[in-house]
Amino acid sequence: MKLNALLAGAALALGLAGAAAAQDKTKVGFVFVGPIGDGGWTYEHNQARLAVEEKFGDAVETVYQESVPEGADAERVLTQMALSGADLIFTTSFGYMDPTINVAQKFPDVKFEHATGYKRADNVGTYSARFYEGRAVQGHIAGRMTKSNVVGYIASFPIPEVIRGINSAYIHAKAANPDVQFKVIWAYTWFDPAKEADAATALIQQGADVILQHTDSTAPQAAAEKAGGIITFGQASDMAEYAPMPRVSSIIDNWAPYYINRVQAVMDGTWESDDTWDGIGAGMVKIGEISNAVPEDVKAEALALKEAIASGAHHPFTGPLNKQDGSVWLAEGEVADDGTLAGMNFYVEGLTGDIPQ
Amino acid sequence: MIRLEKRPSPSRLWTVATPVLAVALTMIAGGLLFAALGKDPVAAIRTIFWDPLFNEQFAAYSRPQLLVKAGPLILIAIGLSLGFRAGIWNIGAEGQYIIGALSGAGVGLAFYPMEAWFIFPLMVLAGGLGGWAWAMIPAILKTRFRTNEILVSLLLVYVAEQILASMSLGLMRNPEGGGFPGSRNLQQYPSAANTELFAGTGVHWGVVAGFVAVILAYVLLNRHMLGFQIRLAGQSPRAARFAGVNPNALVVFCLGVSGALAGMAGLFEVSGPAGQVSIDFNQGYGFTAIIVAFLGRLHPVGILLAGLLMALTYIGGELAQFMLGVPAAAIQAFQGMLLFFLLGVDVLSNYRVRLGKREVA
Numbered sequence: 029m030k031l032n033a034l035l036a037g038a039a040l041a042l043g044l045a046g047a048a049a050a051q052d053k054t055k056v057g058f059v060f061v062g063p064i065g066d067g068g069w070t071y072e073h074n075q076a077r078l079a080v081e082e083k084f085g086d087a088v089e090t091v092y093q094e095s096v097p098e099g100a101d102a103e104r105v106l107t108q109m110a111l112s113g114a115d116l117i118f119t120t121s122f123g124y125m126d127p128t129i130n131v132a133q134k135f136p137d138v139k140f141e142h143a144t145g146y147k148r149a150d151n152v153g154t155y156s157a158r159f160y161e162g163r164a165v166q167g168h169i170a171g172r173m174t175k176s177n178v179v180g181y182i183a184s185f186p187i188p189e190v191i192r193g194i195n196s197a198y199i200h201a202k203a204a205n206p207d208v209q210f211k212v213i214w215a216y217t218w219f220d221p222a223k224e225a226d227a228a229t230a231l232i233q234q235g236a237d238v239i240l241q242h243t244d245s246t247a248p249q250a251a252a253e254k255a256g257g258i259i260t261f262g263q264a265s266d267m268a269e270y271a272p273m274p275r276v277s278s279i280i281d282n283w284a285p286y287y288i289n290r291v292q293a294v295m296d297g298t299w300e301s302d303d304t305w306d307g308i309g310a311g312m313v314k315i316g317e318i319s320n321a322v323p324e325d326v327k328a329e330a331l332a333l334k335e336a337i338a339s340g341a342h343h344p345f346t347g348p349l350n351k352q353d354g355s356v357w358l359a360e361g362e363v364a365d366d367g368t369l370a371g372m373n374f375y376v377e378g379l380t381g382d383i384p385q
Numbered sequence: 386m387i388r389l390e391k392r393p394s395p396s397r398l399w400t401v402a403t404p405v406l407a408v409a410l411t412m413i414a415g416g417l418l419f420a421a422l423g424k425d426p427v428a429a430i431r432t433i434f435w436d437p438l439f440n441e442q443f444a445a446y447s448r449p450q451l452l453v454k455a456g457p458l459i460l461i462a463i464g465l466s467l468g469f470r471a472g473i474w475n476i477g478a479e480g481q482y483i484i485g486a487l488s489g490a491g492v493g494l495a496f497y498p499m500e501a502w503f504i505f506p507l508m509v510l511a512g513g514l515g516g517w518a519w520a521m522i523p524a525i526l527k528t529r530f531r532t533n534e535i536l537v538s539l540l541l542v543y544v545a546e547q548i549l550a551s552m553s554l555g556l557m558r559n560p561e562g563g564g565f566p567g568s569r570n571l572q573q574y575p576s577a578a579n580t581e582l583f584a585g586t587g588v589h590w591g592v593v594a595g596f597v598a599v600i601l602a603y604v605l606l607n608r609h610m611l612g613f614q615i616r617l618a619g620q621s622p623r624a625a626r627f628a629g630v631n632p633n634a635l636v637v638f639c640l641g642v643s644g645a646l647a648g649m650a651g652l653f654e655v656s657g658p659a660g661q662v663s664i665d666f667n668q669g670y671g672f673t674a675i676i677v678a679f680l681g682r683l684h685p686v687g688i689l690l691a692g693l694l695m696a697l698t699y700i701g702g703e704l705a706q707f708m709l710g711v712p713a714a715a716i717q718a719f720q721g722m723l724l725f726f727l728l729g730v731d732v733l734s735n736y737r738v739r740l741g742k743r744e745v746a
Contacts (some may be wrong), residue, residue, distance in 0.1 A: 063713065093706045095713040097668050100658035104450055105703055111443050112708065126570060126660065185664060186554060187565050216550055216664060385555040 049365065054295050056080060057114040058092035061121035062219040067220065068244030068264040069281070070094065073120045073143075076283035087295070098123025106131040110138045116294045118287065119143065121218070128152060140298050141290060144189060146370065148301050155286060158187070158307030160196035160369070161238075161337045162279035164328050164344040165315055166261050169277060170238040171201030171208045172326045173259055180231025181212045182224060182241040182248055183357045186202055186384045188372040190242050196344045197240055200333070202378055211236055219248035232258055239274075249275055259321065265266050266316040278316030278329070287312060305321055305366065308338040345369065350377035389736040399734035404491060404680060404687070407727040414726070415719045416444050423550060424709050431706055433701030433719075440704075447700050449587025453658055453695035456592035457482075457650040459689055461674035463598040466683040467605075471618040473639045477523065477538030478647040479671025480545035481516035485648020488515025488654035489565070490662050493577035494557055504576040506623065508652055509590070510668070512543030516648015519545065524640040528633040534640065553664045559624025568662035571655065579657035595692070598646060603685040607730055676724050698723070 060076050062070035077090050091114065096105050102124050110131060116139045119128045125145035132140045132152045140152040148154055170179050179201060183190050194212060201208045211234055213227040220243070228239050228248035239260045241248045246267050252258035252274035260270065262278025286304065293299040293336045304311035315334050318327045336342035347358030352374055352375040358364060375383060389403035412434075416426035437447040461478050468475050475481075489512030496504050523537035557568040571577045582588050598635050618625040618635055626632065650670065659666055680685030702716035 057707065089706040091710075093703060093713070099663065099668065100453075100654070100660075100667055101668060101703075103658070104447075104453075104700070105707075106485060107446055108704060108705060110701075111446055122565070123663065123665070185566060213503075384551075 049348070050265040053087060053089045054084070054116070054291065055112070055114045056088055056090045056291055056294075057112075058090065058120045059096050059102065059109070059117065059121075059124060060092060060094040061096065061098065062066060062244060063094050063121070064092070066219050066244050066370070067246045067267060070120070070244065071265050072281045073118070073283055077289045079284035080287050080291050084291065084295075088291060096124075099127070101246065103127035103130055103348050104250065105136070110135040113321075114138060116141065116291060116299070122189070139294055148303060150301055153290075153299075153301040153303065155304040156166075156189070157281055157312040158162040158305060159279060159281075159285075159313060160192045160344055161307040162313045163193040163196040164200045164337060166240060166277065166279065167197030167200035167336050168201075168333055169261075169318070169322060169326060169330050170197065170240060170259075171204030172329070173276070173322065174201075174205065174208060174238045175205045175235045176234040176235045177205065177209060179208060179210050179238045179240065180228070180234070180236030181210055182227045182231070182239065182243055183212050183214050184218050184242050185216060186214060188370060191375070191383060192369055192372045193242055196377055199349070210379055212379075212381055215243055216242060219244045219331060221245040222246050223253045228252060230254070262316050268316065270317030271317070272321045275319065275322050277318045280314040280316050282312055282314050308334060309340065351375070352377055352379055386602065388739045389732065390739050392488075392735060392737055395734045396737075400682060403730045403734055404682070404691070404727060406730050406733075407680075408724060410726040410730065411719065411722045414722050418715060418718065419711060422711065422715060424711055429705050429709055430666045432705040433698060433716075435701075436704050436708075437697055438459055438698045443704065445585075447704075449585060450700055451693060451696045452587040452592045453589070454699055455692040456589070456595045457654055457670045458654075458674050458677045458695055459549070460591065460597040460598050460650040461643075461647045461671060462677040462681065462688045462692060463595070463602045463685060464646030466676055466678045466685070466688060467602065467615055468639035468643050469619075469678055470606075470683050471615040471635055471639055473636055474535045475520065475523070475538050475541075475640055475643045476535050476675065477520070477542050477671070478643060478674055479667055479669065480538070480542035481519045481644040481647035482651035482654075482671045483542075483545040483667050484519040484548050485512040485516035485645075486651030486666060487549065487662065488512055488648065489652030490568060490571060490577075490655045491552075491557065491569055493574065493656065496576070497569060497574060500576045501699065502576070505579070505590075505656070508577060508656060509649060512652025513645040513649045516651065517645040520640040520644020521637070524637045526635055527640075533535035534636070535728050538640075542671070544687070549553075549662070549666060550664050553666075557662050559661075566664055572657070572660040577656055579653050589657045591650060591657060594649060594653065596689075599685045599689050606685070611638070647674075676720075680724065680727055692726070695720075 040162060060070045060073060064070055064074040072140055077092060093105050096102050098121060106127055118141045122144045125142060126146055129141045129147050129152060130141050132149050136151055142152060142154050144156045145154050180225055181194055196208050200304045211231055213231060215223050215227050217223055224243045224245050225247040228251035237258055239248055239252055239258060241263045244264055249260050249267055249270040250357050252260045258274050259276045260274040264281050266277050266278045266280050318330060343363040345364035347362040349358040350359045352358045412430050416430055418427040419429040436443060438444055465475055465478055489508040492508045492511040522541060523534040526532040526537055527534045553566045559567060559569045579589050616629055616632045655662060677688060677691045681691035698720050705711045706713060
């Protein structure tokens with residue numbers, strides 16, 4: 029009885045708070061997997077948050093929480109954010125998928141946007157970027173630049189997004205340099221400077237003179253700089269402080285236009301759940317400036333490749349392509365469909381080693 | 386001139402008062418830290434300690450969450466405190482927590498999709514056994530080869546983490562998960578789900594187990610011969626040996642119990658709040674529980690309170706982050722201060738502070 033009264037009171041207070049919030053600012057929440065100062069993935073999401081603030085000024089209020097573990101804690105953080113009156117919440121890591129869906133069920137009036145996932149609901153949309161398009165350009169530069177013909181790759185988790193990146197980089201490196209081989213280290217982390225530096229050093233010791241990374245810190249750049257004569261690429265963020273060497277280019281995630289667009293949709297009442305997967309063409313993926321450590325002809329080729337991808341003339345996964353076991357994946361001229369790409373769990377032919385099982 | 390004079394026996398008053406003093410000092414130092422970061426210190430402290438309990442917007446949700454967060458901490462800390470009292474240092478509860486979760490979840494997943502009442506009890510049993518077995522490695526190495534249980538148990542955490550990664554990617558991976566790592570969600574499998582027992586309270590079986598552990602540990606330590614032996618072994622190993630305490634049996638018992646409780650905590654977490662085996666399933670409960678055990682003075686009731694307090698700083702810390710924009714690192718520093726001050730003011734329970742010159746003997 030008493031408990032019921034209490035809950036009713038809380039619900040009433042909640043309703044009032046919700047109504048009050050609806051009248052003034054649009055409140056936008058962000059949940060980050062790393063610290064906003066990671067210099068990579070979370071840094072760029074936070075830049076986009078700041079862009080939202082700048083664009084809408086007093087009409088929005090943004091809140092964020094950094095370094096939120098993926099799992100039970102995320103569910104609590106999301107619930108508290110929704111309770112605090114957020115109208116739209118961006119959850120910016122794959123591991124927030126189930127928590128986002130669970131919390132969204134409890135708050136049908138709050139809109140959720142989950143990055144890199146595949147589960148949607150009436151109030152949950154998903155978005156991701158075609159990073160593999162950037163990987164293609166990176167792979168081309170890597171294949172042309174390597175002298176040892178060994179390219180090192182610091183992979184994070186064996187999920188489709190990461191495997192797609194490895195395949196795309198390898199296909200284009202191989203096209204530019206048939207002798208190239210890839211060595212992949214699985215770091216099992218998105219952000220751990222010590223582990224990433226160890227991985228980079230190990231790859232360099234194994235003869236790699238180009239390091240690609242799918243982890244978010246600048247530690248591999250620092251390790252490469254120390255070793256000397258190694259080239260790297262900025263990941264998620266430009267990492268320009270390491271240009272012109274070792275960082276010769278980068279893939280930059282540019283979330284700002286998308287975030288502004290979605291916040292606007294919530295303000296206009298036109299928001300609908302959908303699945304966005306944009307690449308270089310739409311500006312969600314950008315190629316950071318190619319430094320003067322790269323010869324002019326290589327740079328020109330890389331930019332041409334980027335243009336071809338942006339215009340749709342070239343799809344990074346175009347046949348003939350075989351899977352690692354030699355079976356045919358794509359016939360001559362055939363391009364991969366999004367479904368296969370979204371769930372990619374195999375290497376293409378030529379890559380050595382196994383995807384961890 | 387300030388001098389410290391050793392007390393003949395620890396002060397009872399200060400033993401109780403130091404945790405309270407430590408919390409007060411943490412609030413002051415934390416307030417200074419938040420002020421230095423340009424945040425309103427009073428608002429920050431209030432958000433951390435008051436809002437999760439009484440803020441009308443959040444409290445209905447965050448109060449039950451306190452139990453969800455404190456449950457595993459208390460359960461693990463109770464087990465650890467037995468060993469710590471006897472001078473047996475299990476630092477690897479995190480690993481036992483992981484192996485317990487894997488063993489228990491493994492049993493549940495093996496039965497999928499069968500529905501039967503006995504699945505969940507079997508999982509709890511398997512969870513406890515898994516944690517126990519993982520703790521038996523340092524126990525046997527210590528009793529047989531005199532290895533250091535601190536090192537062995539700690540390093541086994543990293544082994545357990547690798548096994549966890551391998552399980553999430555291989556054996557236990559959800560076959561319908563689109564190639565992504567992580568097992569099926571046990572919360573969506575009724576026979577294996579550790580659900581909320583009373584709606585809106587946050588109480589699940591793990592919380593119940595935590596409370597039961599508090600009571601049993603209290604009885605064991607105060608009313609049972611074994612409890613006496615544990616306390617004696619910690620206070621005076623030589624006297625314990627004369628009193629007929631078998632040190633090896635004590636090592637096996639203490640490590641076994643703490644391992645089993647940590648394993649069960651892992652199982653309750655993986656089948657409840659976390660829901661699935663995933664690569665980063667473990668969030669450091671096994672290490673935080675060490676702080677909880679000491680904050681609670683290795684006393685069952687103290688641990689109960691310390692677990693709730695620790696949970697409060699977690700949940701309040703999250704609120705402070707997004708309500709006031711306090712950085713996550715500042716919250717972690719704040720929690721660290723708590724242990725720092727506790728150990729610092731501990732000196733008061735063992736020593737008497739004297740002002741003035743040393744008397745001439």
